Amino acid sequence: MPAAGKYFSALAVVSFFLAASGVRSQSLPLGYATNFSSVAYFEPPNEQQVKMKLSGAEASPLPGTLFDLKKMRVEKFASDGKLEAVVEAPRCTYAPLDGVANSAGHLELKSGDGKFRVEGDGFLWQQNESSLVISNHVRTVIELPSAKPKKS
Amino acid sequence: MKKIFLLWSVIFAVALAVPAQVSPPDKKSLTRKTTTIESDRAEFDLNTRRAVYLGHVKVDDPEMKLQCEQLTVDLPADGDRVNHIVAEVNVIIDFSDSHGQTARATGSRAVYHYAVTGAVTNESVTLTGNPKVDSPQGTLTGDEIAWDRATGHMTATNQKMIFKQNLNGNADTNASAVKLF
Numbered sequence: 001m002p003a004a005g006k007y008f009s010a011l012a013v014v015s016f017f018l019a020a021s022g023v024r025s026q027s028l029p030l031g032y033a034t035n036f037s038s039v040a041y042f043e044p045p046n047e048q049q050v051k052m053k054l055s056g057a058e059a060s061p062l063p064g065t066l067f068d069l070k071k072m073r074v075e076k077f078a079s080d081g082k083l084e085a086v087v088e089a090p091r092c093t094y095a096p097l098d099g100v101a102n103s104a105g106h107l108e109l110k111s112g113d114g115k116f117r118v119e120g121d122g123f124l125w126q127q128n129e130s131s132l133v134i135s136n137h138v139r140t141v142i143e144l145p146s147a148k149p150k151k152s
Numbered sequence: 153m154k155k156i157f158l159l160w161s162v163i164f165a166v167a168l169a170v171p172a173q174v175s176p177p178d179k180k181s182l183t184r185k186t187t188t189i190e191s192d193r194a195e196f197d198l199n200t201r202r203a204v205y206l207g208h209v210k211v212d213d214p215e216m217k218l219q220c221e222q223l224t225v226d227l228p229a230d231g232d233r234v235n236h237i238v239a240e241v242n243v244i245i246d247f248s249d250s251h252g253q254t255a256r257a258t259g260s261r262a263v264y265h266y267a268v269t270g271a272v273t274n275e276s277v278t279l280t281g282n283p284k285v286d287s288p289q290g291t292l293t294g295d296e297i298a299w300d301r302a303t304g305h306m307t308a309t310n311q312k313m314i315f316k317q318n319l320n321g322n323a324d325t326n327a328s329a330v331k332l333f
Contacts, residue, residue: 120194130198138205140189 033059046079053077067094076112083112089123099127107134115143188212191223201227209239216247220262237264243279255287259297275301283308290315 037055041047057071074087092103102124110117122135192207203225211218221241228235238261239245245257260281267274276299279285283297285306294308 118194132196134194136192138189138191138194140194140205142187142189143185 031061042079049079049081050077051079062093065095065097067096068092069094085109085111092123101125117141185214189223203227216245218246219244233266234264235266238262243281253288255285257283257285257297259283273302277301288316 035055035057036059037053039050039054040052042049042051053075055073055075056069058069060068060070062068068091069089070091072087072089072092075083076085078084086109088108089103089105091105092101092107094101104122106119106121107123108117108119118134118138118140120134120136120138124133124135125131189205189209189211191205191209194206195204197203205223205225207221209218209220209223211223218239220239220243222239224238224240225234226236240261243257243259243262245262246254247257248254257279259279261279263278263280265274265276265278278299279297280295283294285292285297291314292306292308292311293313294311297306297308297311299306
């Protein structure tokens with residue numbers, strides 16, 4: 001069934017997005033920064049492999065331990081180096097202590113092969129609740145092989 | 153109709169749907185397709201492994217189109233196959249059968265269920281809430297309409313089937329319908 005694995009893929013992408021919080025302390029600059037990037041690695045024995053890369057054009061500290069991120073891009077990799085997923089947001093406010101990110105702007109999530117994509121405008125990501133809400137104009141595109149089951 | 157079976161299987165099949173046996177797909181039968189889901193809003197809950205699409209939900213697929221106001225997808229914890237999908241509120245499913253004839257299924261709720269028990273795969277769809285299936289051949293209504301995905305059987309409780317009479321052998325005939333039940 002086409003819709004089946006697709007949603008699982010969706011979960012994987014969302015999981016990846018949420019997992020970004022796991023390395024937040026390493027990923028964000030302490031002060032203002034431009035063209036920043038930060039990398040998190042796998043646990044041993046794959047400690048040489050990049051697990052996730054967070055990058056952006058600009059990161060500005062805001063009152064209340066918030067960050068204003070511009071052109072945020074998060075890339076998640078498998079332990080073999082294969083790109084698993086990418087999340088991009090032109091702009092968002094991120095509260096690393098609360099594990100909350102939100103924006104009225106656009107959000108795009110896609111699997112590494114581009115066969116699963118979700119985009120929308122306005123989002124709220126709450127790590128503690130493990131929830132992601134996309135508020136407007138949500139569009140999910142799934143490209144997967146589908147099989148026509150045969151009767152036995 | 154194929155796609156209906158592909159995307160929706162009934163969980164509340166009651167005693168209507170016959171458990172189906174489906175063999176695994178062979179590689180030659182695999183084709184790549186694109187499915188698009190549009191909605192006003194979407195909520196992903198990783199704790200419950202549930203995705204909910206809300207507001208003007210539209211599923212566009214090469215073999216079917218679905219509209220509803222809420223689409224809930226429960227993701228299995230240990231597999232890659234969705235086994236439970238619920239479409240609610242003003243559900244409209246447009247699909248084509250194997251002969252290319254289009255049909256429309258409507259209702260207030262549609263539930264897809266997929267389960268494998270041993271070598272037997274059950275995949276079904278149940279429509280409730282004034283369910284109705286309109287096709288060139290006729291209209292089926294009932295308290296509940298259930299599809300068995302593998303057998304292609306469609307059954308209904310308290311069913312009423314209205315066949316469209318074609319006196320001229322012309323599909324575009326305006327002949328009045330014949331009420332059989």
